[in-house]
Amino acid sequence: YELHAMGDLLPREFFEENPGFFRMNRQGERAADWNLCLSAPGAVEYVCRRAVETARVLKPTTGRYFYWGDDNRPWCHCPKCHSLSDSDQALLLANHLLEALREVDSGAQVAYLAYANTLAPPEKVAPKAGVFLEFAPIHRRYDVPLAAADAKENRGNLELLDANLALFGADTAQALEYWLDASRFSQWKRPSVKIPWSREIMAADLDTYGGRGVRHITTFAVYVDAEYMAMHGEPPVEEYGDLLYRWPAKRG
Numbered sequence: 001y002e003l004h005a006m007g008d009l010l011p012r013e014f015f016e017e018n019p020g021f022f023r024m025n026r027q028g029e030r031a032a033d034w035n036l037c038l039s040a041p042g043a044v045e046y047v048c049r050r051a052v053e054t055a056r057v058l059k060p061t062t063g064r065y066f067y068w069g070d071d072n073r074p075w076c077h078c079p080k081c082h083s084l085s086d087s088d089q090a091l092l093l094a095n096h097l098l099e100a101l102r103e104v105d106s107g108a109q110v111a112y113l114a115y116a117n118t119l120a121p122p123e124k125v126a127p128k129a130g131v132f133l134e135f136a137p138i139h140r141r142y143d144v145p146l147a148a149a150d151a152k153e154n155r156g157n158l159e160l161l162d163a164n165l166a167l168f169g170a171d172t173a174q175a176l177e178y179w180l181d182a183s184r185f186s187q188w189k190r191p192s193v194k195i196p197w198s199r200e201i202m203a204a205d206l207d208t209y210g211g212r213g214v215r216h217i218t219t220f221a222v223y224v225d226a227e228y229m230a231m232h233g234e235p236p237v238e239e240y241g242d243l244l245y246r247w248p249a250k251r252g
């Protein structure tokens with residue numbers, strides 16, 4: 001289970017009954033649109049209870065839990081939350097989820113998703129031991145390696161990766177890449193384009209992550225399905241696996 005989960009953890013239908021659990025927008029109104037209010041008494045407990053219920057049904061084999069905030073959506077602007085950035089609010093929730101999940105799974109770890117509006121590291125909230133970095137550089141370029149010196153988008157992402165690693169540590173950190181994400185390369189519109197696959201770029205990216213001590217590597221592969229294969233043939237999944245298989249063990 002690895003999803004933007006807030007709509008499941010705090011069902012939007014619950015708004016009429018308890019609007020105070022929901023975020024305040026910039027207009028000062030409670031809104032049943034995205035995320036939650038972390039300062040509302042009982043809201044965090046409610047969401048944590050739902051996360052634990054989900055974990056009982058969908059228990060990961062790795063001990064690593066991925067309950068993401070809503071997809072690139074704002075967090076709470078109420079008087080109590082507004083001094084915390086989206087990143088800080090997302091991490092605060094991850095810290096609470098960790099505590100709740102550890103009551104039923106003592107080895108639980110919880111992802112902090114660094115992505116889009118939470119790509120910059122949190123500044124006011126510190127991660128509890130057991131919260132790990134998941135880094136998803138959706139706005140980087142894929143026609144050059146992540147570490148390409150002349151690509152400013154990638155340079156910015158790399159700087160934020162390093163800033164996040166300084167906070168969360170590299171040992172447990174995970175990259176969530178887009179090398180095989182046909183949906184992203186298609187601007188999330190079907191029919192899907194062919195994945196602009198480059199073995200060299202992925203290999204260079206692995207060195208970039210590995211050189212920083214990151215050993216958990218994943219990629220999206222949305223739209224890689226029967227329709228994709230009918231149009232474009234075999235996707236480079238085997239080559240992706242082969243690169244990971246041959247990736248040298250951690251150096252130093």
Ligand SMILES: [Zn+2]
Nearest residue numbers: 037076078081
């Ligand atoms: Zn709030």
